[in-house]
Amino acid sequence: MSRSENENVTSFKALQLWRSIPQQYRDKLVRNVFCGNCGGAVEIVDYSIREEKYALLLTGKCRTCGKPVARVVENE
Ligand SMILES: [Zn+2]
Secondary structure, three states, X not given: OOXXXXXXXXXXXXXXXXXXXXXXXXXXXXXXXXXXXXXXXXXXXEEEEEEOOOEEEEEEXXXXXXXXEEEEEEOO
């Protein structure tokens, strides 16, 4: 496997952390992302997951308008 330059690649560890969150809660998170273009809560699609220091960062697109949106999921 070669290393990708693409920042959108979800790391294995980030994916593991994401999957450790209960499915129900994850569903809630992806359906409650703020989109500045739509001016409200939207669903995030085509998202990737990155591991930050104390949180997971979801970056993807707004399902409604297609603009980039992001959501921080703090580890609690
Ligand atoms: Zn939008």
